[in-house]
Amino acid sequence: MHSPIDLRKKLVQVTLEKKKLTNVVARVGIVLDITGSMQTLYKNGTVQEVVERILAVASKFDDNGALDVWVYDTHFSRLPSVTEQDFGQYVQNNILNNNAIHKFGRNNEPPVMEDVIKKYTDEEDDGTPVFIIFINDGGVVKPIKKVITAASVHPIFWQFVGIGHSDFEVLRQLDTMEGRVVDNANFFHLDDIAAVTDEVLYDQLLNEFPSWLKAAREKRIIR
Template sequence: MNVLKGQKIDVTKNKSITDIDVFLGWSSANKEISLDSAAFLLSEQDRCEKEENFIFYGNPFSPGAAVSHSTIKQADNEKITISLPKLQPDIKKIAFTLTIYEGEKLGHQFGQVMNMYLRIVDRSLNQELLRYEFGADLSRETAIVVAELYLYKGEWRFNAIGSGFFGGLAALCKNYGLDVEEEPPHSNEDSLLSRRKKIVQAAFEKKKLHGVIARVGLVLDISGSMRSLYQNGAVQEVVDRILAVASKFDDNQTLDVWIYDNEFSRLLSVKENEIENYVQKHILNNDTIHKFGRNNEPLVMEDVIRKYTKEEPSEHPAFIVFINDGGVVKPTKKVIIDASVLPIFWQFIGIGNSEFELLQKLDEMEGRFVDNANFFHLNDISDISDELLYDELLNEFPEWLQAAKAKGIISI
């Protein structure tokens, strides 16, 4: 359904809708213009009664995680996810907004932004409920109240607003009763890592991993078919995203890194202040390491085991994220089985369109002391949001921790 400005329509009435995704998209010929979406959770008085109810890139989760904000890399630009039953009882309205980062300072205006839209999807059915295109009448404004969801007689309705005004994010916050002196830092690498750590923390709480300490390792396939992913920055993004997990899991906030093809290299471990251009500096520009050959997983897996059990034994388990794009060689099965008595959990991620027959049958693999590995597949790892990635990454680790404790593999 295409919605026009000023139109109000029912969203949940006579429908079994509980969870929705609100997508916002736009385009601009000026690549320097940066837009940010946000959701203000409002009381009956149209006020955002506390800062925790202002959901944006710097605060991506509402209390109880009923609402979350994420940046995505698909046709849409940003997404706000809402679980309507989880909203606190005092929330009667949700306002969706767009602002131009430092618009007044940089001379950027919504008249320079095109093709703006908001669309709402029923998450359970993956069905688009409505689409609202807006902004054609804007010129020098730097902020927009795009639309509202509001509660009316126990049902949620949509109000298409599309009103622009001046003053950016600070003016929006003031409009909803919040006092913000200046715009928060934008999504540079530091703040992006901080946002990702918040998302990881929320995933920890969801999986009941609060207080768990684990050493984190990342094993990266560098066989020939991975060449383009190294060159286009996709592998650097993987390192960035897994570092956020290490920053929350590891008491040293360090990510151990391996690469492998038919040989392997144990690379320099990475911390937050060393992450910039890590792949370019320590992999692509490193002539001493072998790259873009065929794949042989057991060699690198045996080195991972050697590091964590022989060279650096610890009371804390190891959580290994293993990226592979072509399936693993058959002897990998024996390594996984033999390692099932060790304090190491293997989280395999298959990317691309290859066959992953052995990894897809991990749950059926017999002969293990405990189930010590999990696998999931992504066509393009860059397309999955941080929220979904971390949820998938941590899906089976809590079960392994319980089983490993019960069998005496780990003691804490």
């Protein structure tokens, strides 16, 4: 019997082959919105499912198979990485049952983004490409544009995923933002992430990562 994570890794492999990413090594992280409007998705298991689906990507890309995790509302928390050995009940055990985490408030993205940048460019700077999946359900504050622009010199690609029914005005402008060394961010919107197949999700997640890798190599942002 194959576990769901094994089946998902096979689907990720198909996507990697299609997008010519099979030889790429990358660090993978996920940033999870934990504002008030996300409460139902945490409690009904949707966020746990998202973590498991993204873990399959990390398992194929990352040399140690770990998915780095952050959550944020007005505050943020950097959490233990999740692996194939300990993903069961990760959200319940590490987020919902963790009283140290500020949860279900309003959103403020720049502080958590600065911490992501700090981890990969200061604390653990080894030049490996970094693929960040940023889950958000209510639009973002406009100052993220400055953070993304400043971060374009770093080996980090930001894949924003909007879920739910907000208009995501700021995120929809990412592809036309000027002043960056390379286009280091992408956005797509899913009304209901739980209703999207793994095949479609992985195809969309990895849609612009290859072109960023090419541009980042040309600019010597990554080796």
